[in-house]
Amino acid sequence: MSSESLQIIKKKKRTKRRILISQILIVILFFCFWEFLSNKKIINPFIFSSPSKIWNTIFSLALTGELWGHILTTLYETILAFGIGITLGFIIAILLYELPILAKIIDPFLTMLNSLPKVALGPMILIWTGANTKSIIVMALLINLIVSIMNIYNGFLGVDPMKLKLLQSFKATKYQILKYLIIPESMRTIISSLKINISMTLIGVIMGEFLVSKKGIGYLIIYGTQVFNLTLVMSGILILIILSFLIYECVSYIEKKLSKNR
Amino acid sequence: MNNLLEISHISKNYITEKEEIEAIKDITLKVEKGSILTIVGSSGCGKSSLLSILAGIDQKTSGTFTFSCSNPVIGYMLQSDSLFPWLTIYENAILGLIIQKKDTKENKEYVKKLLSTYKLNDFMDKYPNELSGGMKQRVALIRTLALRPDILLLDEPFSALDYQSRLAISDDVYNIIKKEGITTLIVSHDIAEAISMSDKVVVLSKRPCKIKKIYEIHLTDKRTPMKNRQAKEFNDYYNKIWKDLDINV
Ligand SMILES: Nc1ncnc2c1ncn2[C@@H]1O[C@H](COP(=O)(O)OP(=O)(O)O)[C@@H](O)[C@H]1O
Ligand SMILES: [Mg+2]
Numbered sequence: 001m002s003s004e005s006l007q008i009i010k011k012k013k014r015t016k017r018r019i020l021i022s023q024i025l026i027v028i029l030f031f032c033f034w035e036f037l038s039n040k041k042i043i044n045p046f047i048f049s050s051p052s053k054i055w056n057t058i059f060s061l062a063l064t065g066e067l068w069g070h071i072l073t074t075l076y077e078t079i080l081a082f083g084i085g086i087t088l089g090f091i092i093a094i095l096l097y098e099l100p101i102l103a104k105i106i107d108p109f110l111t112m113l114n115s116l117p118k119v120a121l122g123p124m125i126l127i128w129t130g131a132n133t134k135s136i137i138v139m140a141l142l143i144n145l146i147v148s149i150m151n152i153y154n155g156f157l158g159v160d161p162m163k164l165k166l167l168q169s170f171k172a173t174k175y176q177i178l179k180y181l182i183i184p185e186s187m188r189t190i191i192s193s194l195k196i197n198i199s200m201t202l203i204g205v206i207m208g209e210f211l212v213s214k215k216g217i218g219y220l221i222i223y224g225t226q227v228f229n230l231t232l233v234m235s236g237i238l239i240l241i242i243l244s245f246l247i248y249e250c251v252s253y254i255e256k257k258l259s260k261n262r
Numbered sequence: 263m264n265n266l267l268e269i270s271h272i273s274k275n276y277i278t279e280k281e282e283i284e285a286i287k288d289i290t291l292k293v294e295k296g297s298i299l300t301i302v303g304s305s306g307c308g309k310s311s312l313l314s315i316l317a318g319i320d321q322k323t324s325g326t327f328t329f330s331c332s333n334p335v336i337g338y339m340l341q342s343d344s345l346f347p348w349l350t351i352y353e354n355a356i357l358g359l360i361i362q363k364k365d366t367k368e369n370k371e372y373v374k375k376l377l378s379t380y381k382l383n384d385f386m387d388k389y390p391n392e393l394s395g396g397m398k399q400r401v402a403l404i405r406t407l408a409l410r411p412d413i414l415l416l417d418e419p420f421s422a423l424d425y426q427s428r429l430a431i432s433d434d435v436y437n438i439i440k441k442e443g444i445t446t447l448i449v450s451h452d453i454a455e456a457i458s459m460s461d462k463v464v465v466l467s468k469r470p471c472k473i474k475k476i477y478e479i480h481l482t483d484k485r486t487p488m489k490n491r492q493a494k495e496f497n498d499y500y501n502k503i504w505k506d507l508d509i510n511v
Contacts, residue, residue: 160344162340162341162342162344163344163346165314165319165340165344166338166340166344167361168319169317169318169319169336169338169340170357170358170361170362170409171318171361171362172361176361180346180357180360180361181346184346184348185346185348187348
């Protein structure tokens with residue numbers, strides 16, 4: 001490699017590092033400023049809490065072990081709803097693809113359901129399934145399933161008609177067409193919809209926890225509101241931010257791995 | 263005459279929600295065994311439709327077509343190479359064999375032999391995006407040949423390529439077809455290509471396509487398509503066919 005290209009690479013690396021440093025600085029400054037305002041009572045510390053209080057709360061929650069229970073509960077519900085959503089979405093998308101009449105019939109209903117704010121159904125689900133994990137999963141499925149059906153189904157429809165014709169000229173069966181063409185070709189779309197899907201699922205799970213749960217980060221937040229402990233609420237939100245960021249990064253990593261093998 | 267394929271009075275109408283499109287009108291044609299026949303017609307006149315019908319993918323509206331052999335194997339090569347980007351060249355080449363459950367050791371060996379004969383053996387484990395357009399076209403042809411077809415149907419096999427590659431690949435394809443001795447029906451809108459490759463050229467009218475004229479191509483000193491372009495009769499055929507097509511513009 002020439003010294004000029006090395007220079008350019010070095011420059012690019014330096015820019016990258018600068019961006020990262022700025023990002024970290026912003027976070028630190030934000031928390032310092034917040035702490036300062038709260039400490040000097042410029043903002044009401046009871047309503048706006050402060051980073052040190054939040055930190056103490058999280059720390060003591062972690063010490064008593066309560067914190068891990070909440071995180072694991074939310075994580076478990078999210079992964080479960082995500083897995084079920086993808087699997088069901090895949091199966092239903094195949095059905096719709098193989099039965100175009102069915103797809104046409106339910107199309108307006110899917111659109112309607114998709115545009116409905118699902119949280120409106122929450123109280124009803126609570127009554128139907130009882131106040132337990134089941135209703136949280138159902139809530140999350142309501143939110144992620146339609147999106148995943150539509151994404152996968154559209155991936156199927158986007159398959160190159162020429163390739164389809166080719167397989168037909170080989171007299172391929174429906175199953176072979178699915179196996180050798182439809183599924184592998186739409187894999188890319190499906191994989192890239194995983195990220196949206198996990199975010200949707202997390203929204204659903206937190207919404208569900210708001211409504212029913214006795215555990216989980218959503219519960220932590222709603223409990224904090226009920227007892228007017230805003231430090232607890234903000235601790236919950238902070239944990240949620242970190243958790244959702246980590247989950248998102250995990251899915252991104254999986255997505256990268258999967259699309260590399262293609 | 264030993265005809266492999268006889269098409270008689272085939273018509274095809276597409277019915278959409280709005281209208282009925284008459285694509286093919288009463289085509290009658292014989293394809294002699296071992297020959298190369300090219301159908302030329304302006305684009306949109308119904309050439310691809312005709313091949314689709316012969317390949318058994320589409321339904322004809324009326325008419326019949328018969329093959330002289332029973333259970334003919336039809337090799338259909340589409341307008342685009344349609345290689346699967348997630349499969350290697352070798353896996354692409356044996357796709358038809360796998361679908362038809364004919365992936366015996368012998369047939370796979372045959373594909374490997376074809377790949378190496380046509381200068382692709384170094385690319386067997388590569389993926390389609392690493393190949394040039396002409397190479398991809400050769401892979402698509404080998405994928406079709408792997409089934410040992412009785413007849414080849416080629417739909418504008420070179421239309422996606424640039425002029426230089428076209429000339430080269432039409433020589434390659436011609437040599438492959440002739441060497442394997444396969445009866446071939448090509449559709450094209452390229453007059454020069456048609457004359458240089460075929461024993462017979464059928465000119466179609468605009469849509470709905472009817473047969474306008476049939477030319478037996480006799481070139482002195484018939485060789486490969488590229489050299490055939492230099493034959494002294496070439497221009498004569500070219501002008502005639504060009505006029506046939508032009509009248510209908
Ligand atoms: N599935 C279809 N439905 C309706 N019309 C079609 C369909 N396929 C082709 N056509 C029409 O039939 C005519 C011939 O098409 P095609 O056979 O692809 O022409 P060519 O291959 O000669 O360019 C075109 O006008 C096209 O619009
Ligand atoms: Mg066409």
